[in-house]
Amino acid sequence: MGKFYHEAHHVAKLATLHPSHRHLDIDSGVGYNKNNSSMSDGVHMHRRILHVDLDAFFASVEQALDPSLEGKPVVVGGKPGGRGVVSSASYEARVFGIRSAMPLSRAYRLCPQAVFVDGHFSYYRIASQRFMSILDDYSPHVEPGGIDEAYVDLTGSEALFGPAHGVAQRIRERVWDELRITASVGLSTSKVVSKVASDLDKPDGLVEVMPGEEAAFLAPLPVRRLPGVGPKTEQVLKGVGVAAIGDLAALSPSYLCCLFGKTGALLGSWARGEDGSPVEERGEARSISRCATLSRDTLDRPFLLGMLRYLSEKVGAELRRMEKRARVVALKVRYADFETLTRQCRLRGPTDIDQLIFGAVAELLQRQLAGAAKLVRLVGVEVSGLQAEAQLRLLPSVEDRLERLDRALDGLRLRYGYDAVQTGRTLAVQRRAGVFS
Numbered sequence: 001m002g003k004f005y006h007e008a009h010h011v012a013k014l015a016t017l018h019p020s021h022r023h024l025d026i027d028s029g030v031g032y033n034k035n036n037s038s039m040s041d042g043v044h045m046h047r048r049i050l051h052v053d054l055d056a057f058f059a060s061v062e063q064a065l066d067p068s069l070e071g072k073p074v075v076v077g078g079k080p081g082g083r084g085v086v087s088s089a090s091y092e093a094r095v096f097g098i099r100s101a102m103p104l105s106r107a108y109r110l111c112p113q114a115v116f117v118d119g120h121f122s123y124y125r126i127a128s129q130r131f132m133s134i135l136d137d138y139s140p141h142v143e144p145g146g147i148d149e150a151y152v153d154l155t156g157s158e159a160l161f162g163p164a165h166g167v168a169q170r171i172r173e174r175v176w177d178e179l180r181i182t183a184s185v186g187l188s189t190s191k192v193v194s195k196v197a198s199d200l201d202k203p204d205g206l207v208e209v210m211p212g213e214e215a216a217f218l219a220p221l222p223v224r225r226l227p228g229v230g231p232k233t234e235q236v237l238k239g240v241g242v243a244a245i246g247d248l249a250a251l252s253p254s255y256l257c258c259l260f261g262k263t264g265a266l267l268g269s270w271a272r273g274e275d276g277s278p279v280e281e282r283g284e285a286r287s288i289s290r291c292a293t294l295s296r297d298t299l300d301r302p303f304l305l306g307m308l309r310y311l312s313e314k315v316g317a318e319l320r321r322m323e324k325r326a327r328v329v330a331l332k333v334r335y336a337d338f339e340t341l342t343r344q345c346r347l348r349g350p351t352d353i354d355q356l357i358f359g360a361v362a363e364l365l366q367r368q369l370a371g372a373a374k375l376v377r378l379v380g381v382e383v384s385g386l387q388a389e390a391q392l393r394l395l396p397s398v399e400d401r402l403e404r405l406d407r408a409l410d411g412l413r414l415r416y417g418y419d420a421v422q423t424g425r426t427l428a429v430q431r432r433a434g435v436f437s
């Protein structure tokens with residue numbers, strides 16, 4: 001075990017196990033400029049933006065923690081008999097076709113000799129913090145895109161650190177020396193192009209796209225390589241004869257708007273390598289989510305509602321811990337055939353009250369399951385639109401009372417565990433009824 005992980009061992013025991021999730025929301029489209037350059041001291045200069053992405057992050061940490069796993073196929077997500085999915089696979093496991101989000105049972109069939117581990121999430125969190133602090137040494141503008149990736153704006157730092165390419169190399173070396181994880185880096189004038197570039201030569205790659213070369217670099221790549229293009233978008237594009245990013249770049253904004261609405265024009269700009277979005281400094285979590293893979297597929301509504309109540313309480317407790325209130329509540333449902341959908345609604349006012357979160361998500365479930373015949377495999381609750389507390393309540397007396405009650409329960413559970421206090425609904429749900437994440 002390397003020195004960093006040896007020290008992390010002590011911290012890991014104290015760290016919380018439930019990270020909140022900060023999503024890179026590519027549809028939010030905030031603050032886009034028209035070009036990839038910025039003005040500084042009256043000199044027109046190109047931006048230098050890195051996208052740094054750790055390779056097979058969770059699996060790499062496991063290999064660093066236990067050197068006997070080095071060079072072996074490692075699957076993080078749980079034991080092969082479990083009902084969860086792969087959350088990370090080492091490159092040795094990927095050779096067998098194992099991928100993230102694949103059911104563990106399928107991963108096992110592909111490679112029975114792989115080492116299956118539950119995962120050490122507190123270590124991942126600490127390693128992630130260490131990774132981000134390495135990046136902080138090279139720029140005040142570091143924007144995490146997830147637990148294992150971040151954008152770094154190096155524009156104007158040449159006098160201090162030398163050319164961006166060299167900085168990218170040093171970052172890769174330090175991440176390896178300090179964390180024993182390889183990192184892949186993309187370097188270009190924008191976030192979108194760097195993101196595509198970092199993914200192109202994984203693992204342990206460094207791909208630089210010169211200013212002015214963005215569109216030519218992207219053109220021959222399949223559209224799926226572009227952020228924001230998922231399987232559905234890919235299908236639609238295929239239907240109109242678009243397979244490569246260059247074909248997408250050639251479509252007119254109005255045609256793209258017809259196909260995809262407002263995000264269509266944005267996709268078109270990205271395909272041409274135009275993305276002026278700034279690297280935003282690290283903010284707070286933008287959403288909190290908890291979900292549960294059920295121990296068996298079901299359509300039993302009291303059971304599903306009980307599970308949602310349990311997850312709502314978990315989300316509510318995290319909101320209160322963060323002193324935030326949420327404006328938007330979402331329900332996630334995955335059916336037995338792995339079709340997954342998310343439905344969300346906007347609350348009348350921001351809240352951190354379990355009962356109001358649950359009420360919203362229960363209504364979404366009732367609507368979702370009306371006439372549904374497919375069994376449910378996973379349910380989840382997510383809140384977003386987070387804001388700081390201290391806003392007037394709609395119904396002060398009732399809501400204050402509910403919140404005081406929730407906080408009192410939080411305190412009891414902190415001391416005696418979740419099961420110490422249960423509401424009528426969650427009594428129906430045994431804790432072993434699912435795999436929580």
Ligand SMILES: [Mg+2]
Pocket residue numbers: 053054055056057148149
């Ligand atoms: Mg990664």
